[in-house]
Amino acid sequence: MQNITRIYALSKRNVILRYKNSLVGFFWGFFKPLLYLLIFIVIFQQNSGVHNYILFVTSGLILWFFFSNVTGQSVGSIVGSAGLLKALNIPAYFFPLSETISELFNLLLTILVFFIIMYWCGIVYSPILLLIFPCVILFAIFALGLNLLLCSVNVFFRDIGIIWGTIQPAIFFLTPIGYSTHSIPEKYHLIIKCNPVYYFIQLGRSILYDPSMQSWHLWRNCIIISLGMYAIGAFVFNRLKNQFISAI
Amino acid sequence: MDTIIKIENVHVSFWQNNVGIYSLKDLITQRKKPFKTKTILHDISLEIQKGDSLGILGRNGSGKSTLLRTIAGIIKPAKGKVTVNGTFAPILAIGAGLEQELTGYENIGMLLALYGTAKRNTNAVDNIREFSELSNDVLSMPVKQYSSGMVARLAFSISLANDSDILIIDEVLAVGDQGFQAKCIDKIHQLKTQGTTILFVSHFPEGVLKICDNAILMEDGRITHRGTAQEICNNYRLLF
Numbered sequence: 001m002q003n004i005t006r007i008y009a010l011s012k013r014n015v016i017l018r019y020k021n022s023l024v025g026f027f028w029g030f031f032k033p034l035l036y037l038l039i040f041i042v043i044f045q046q047n048s049g050v051h052n053y054i055l056f057v058t059s060g061l062i063l064w065f066f067f068s069n070v071t072g073q074s075v076g077s078i079v080g081s082a083g084l085l086k087a088l089n090i091p092a093y094f095f096p097l098s099e100t101i102s103e104l105f106n107l108l109l110t111i112l113v114f115f116i117i118m119y120w121c122g123i124v125y126s127p128i129l130l131l132i133f134p135c136v137i138l139f140a141i142f143a144l145g146l147n148l149l150l151c152s153v154n155v156f157f158r159d160i161g162i163i164w165g166t167i168q169p170a171i172f173f174l175t176p177i178g179y180s181t182h183s184i185p186e187k188y189h190l191i192i193k194c195n196p197v198y199y200f201i202q203l204g205r206s207i208l209y210d211p212s213m214q215s216w217h218l219w220r221n222c223i224i225i226s227l228g229m230y231a232i233g234a235f236v237f238n239r240l241k242n243q244f245i246s247a248i
Numbered sequence: 249m250d251t252i253i254k255i256e257n258v259h260v261s262f263w264q265n266n267v268g269i270y271s272l273k274d275l276i277t278q279r280k281k282p283f284k285t286k287t288i289l290h291d292i293s294l295e296i297q298k299g300d301s302l303g304i305l306g307r308n309g310s311g312k313s314t315l316l317r318t319i320a321g322i323i324k325p326a327k328g329k330v331t332v333n334g335t336f337a338p339i340l341a342i343g344a345g346l347e348q349e350l351t352g353y354e355n356i357g358m359l360l361a362l363y364g365t366a367k368r369n370t371n372a373v374d375n376i377r378e379f380s381e382l383s384n385d386v387l388s389m390p391v392k393q394y395s396s397g398m399v400a401r402l403a404f405s406i407s408l409a410n411d412s413d414i415l416i417i418d419e420v421l422a423v424g425d426q427g428f429q430a431k432c433i434d435k436i437h438q439l440k441t442q443g444t445t446i447l448f449v450s451h452f453p454e455g456v457l458k459i460c461d462n463a464i465l466m467e468d469g470r471i472t473h474r475g476t477a478q479e480i481c482n483n484y485r486l487l488f
Contacts, residue, residue, distance in 0.1 A: 008361070012358070013354075020349055086317065089336065156263075156283075245317065245323050
């Protein structure tokens with residue numbers, strides 16, 4: 001119970017810190033996807049061959065920006081909390097965890113707004129939409145695993161944050177967000193399928209965009225990937241955590 | 249008397265960056281092992297009784313802060329065992345745990361919640377404001393705009409707001425002005441009579457004499473002398 005209060009306090013701190021001294025605060029969360037949506041409409045819509053392109057892109061973008069924000073914020077979470085870690089006996093994993101939770105909170109708000117706005121873009125309201133919650137939880141577990149890995153290694157090699165910032169746009173374009181996999185030649189499909197984020201975007205799309213894409217395989221793959229990533233992240237984090245204090 | 253803290257043969261070691269490898273680029277280009285293990289505390293054994301007040305003296309880098317953090321459970325010993333039968337207030341070091349971007353009030357709220365126990369005490373915020381003598385305006389400002397004395401006042405007041413069994417003070421009184429220093433020492437004496445155990449690190453033997461009954465002297469990660477505060481302070485002066 002005490003730990004829940006602590007994680008809540010840290011998540012609250014993250015939310016306050018993120019929007020402190022900013023002009024439009026929370027609404028930054030909508031500007032970024034909106035800007036990308038406009039770019040995609042201008043550049044890719046003509047040749048996409050996708051029905052209802054706006055819904056197609058937006059469903060991918062909101063999930064992507066959750067992923068991109070949460071990893072970007074978490075990379076430095078241990079290093080940035082040096083003061084607290086050195087003064088209080090709190091488990092270090094609370095820091096990446098609270099980053100993930102506060103970003104998850106943002107995503108849920110974004111999804112609510114999305115549900116309303118997409119009324120004009122032809123979203124079909126059905127109970128299937130509720131499946132987005134388990135989907136988001138799975139994606140968050142995957143992101144948390146990656147965060148644990150990134151933030152713990154970043155303590156010892158401070159360029160992890162820079163490297164991650166560099167390869168993130170590459171992963172973005174490797175993920176079929178603005179285009180559909182049908183427009184990619186068959187021989188490159190393997191590359192796309194090696195990208196774990198691809199599966200979560202597909203799963204999200206199968207809920208928000210086209211329920212006929214729903215399949216047991218998709219859910220199974222996402223469960224395996226998220227638990228696998230979490231296991232790797234937790235393993236590395238646990239091996240390194242005892243050395244954090246001296247290195248931050 | 250009850251033993252509140254028991255440390256048995258504790259070794260603490262850190263990974264030390266092997267000369268100049270701080271980034272992956274260095275790791276790849278220099279082809280060295282990235283870390284070597286450096287032992288900070290060697291075979292420390294210590295028993296502290298409930299209600300005791302122990303001063304810890306030593307040169308810079310002799311392992312005083314590391315010892316405090318090991319006792320508080322923040323650092324896990326590589327070997328040995330630390331047993332504690334009580335609760336801790338956050339370690340008092342200059343500005344410890346305060347978030348620079350948050351206001352005084354936001355920091356108070358966060359640290360009280362992180363600490364956990366004081367949440368039930370609704371007067372905690374009032375007590376902190378009263379003890380720190382910081383005005384409402386100051387507490388509504390981000391901590392980054394505070395002077396170092398104001399930071400020390402806030403940090404000290406937050407730490408004291410928690411009714412805990414053990415108070416750890418790491419060289420914090422040097423910053424506040426004389427009035428506040430005197431107030432802190434009064435408060436520490438008051439806590440001491442109430443049975444709080446106090447661990448006090450300082451570079452000023454006078455401060456240790458004022459607060460502590462017993463003391464230890466540390467050198468290179470080892471406890472070299474133990475005794476009454478008076479004896480140890482004399483030993484400490486001989487170091488220089």
